[in-house]
Amino acid sequence: MSDLDMILEKTVRSYGRRQIQAGHALMIVLARDIPFPIGDVWSAVADPERLGQWVALPEGDLRRGGNYSLPDGSHGAILRCDGPRLLTVSWAREGYTTAEVEFHLTGEDGYTRFELRYASVRKGFAVSAAPGAGLWTGGAGWEYFLDVLEEYLAGSIPEEPPGIRFEIESGGELAQLFEARNERWRRTADDFDQEHTP
Known part of the structure; x- marks a missing residue:
């Protein structure tokens, strides 16, 4: 198995x-085992x-019921907070x-099973984007979010936090990974559509 395949299989x-x-919303679900205790992962998010x-x-x-905003203009409400297991926020x-x-979050033997659910009232999520276009593709973008979380937990603090925007330059390993993840999400979307088409 190649290094790329090993990365793809993590999620x-x-x-x-x-x-x-x-x-009524369409939802993408990502699950990944993160090699850090649940308390540390919870604190990071x-x-x-x-x-x-x-x-x-x-x-x-x-706090639960309160509103938040981020520097990039994202904002919403904290809908549920039951640490260290569940956090739900609206995002606009x-x-x-x-x-x-x-x-x-579910903790076991020093690992945390991190499941991210992103639900939006829409017909579908973008699963392909031109490099540099800045288009937030549902699945691959959130996988990048988990990558940055894991790097942070391992001790790598970025000079400038990336927010939740995901923009890539054409070419290079990151663009290759992004497209490979998009391909997995395309297959996942096709399987879902086939299962739910009358």
């Missing part, structure tokens, strides 16, 4: 549907100061469909 990908505040080190520093009333940004992002 389990699926589609689903769920009801969110904005309506739920503690504002730590989140600011690898994504962006949130502002607002940062100008030009994008309102969504909900949910993190489910």
Whole structure:
């Protein structure tokens, strides 16, 4: 198995549907085993100061029922917070469909099973984008989010937190990985469509 295949196999990908505040939503689900204890992983995604080190520093009333905003214009509400196992937030940004992002964490033997659910009222998610276009493709973009989380937990703090925007230059290993992940998401979408077509 190649190094690229090993990276691709780290994430389990699926589609689903769920009801969110904005309506009946299409959902992508990513699951990955992260080699760090659940308390450390939870702190990285739920503690504002730590989140600011690898994504962006949130502002607002940062508790259940409160609202948050990020420097890139993203904003929403904290819908559920049951540490260290569950965090759900709404997410909105100008030009994008309102969504909900949910993190489910399960700890076992020093590892954390991290399941990310991104649900949005839309017909589908983009699964291909021209390098440099800045298009947030649902699955591959969130996989990049998990990559940065793992790098942060391993001690690599970026000079400038990337936020949740995902822009890549054409060519290079990152672009190759991005496209390979998009291909996996295309297959996952096709399988989901076949299973749910009358």
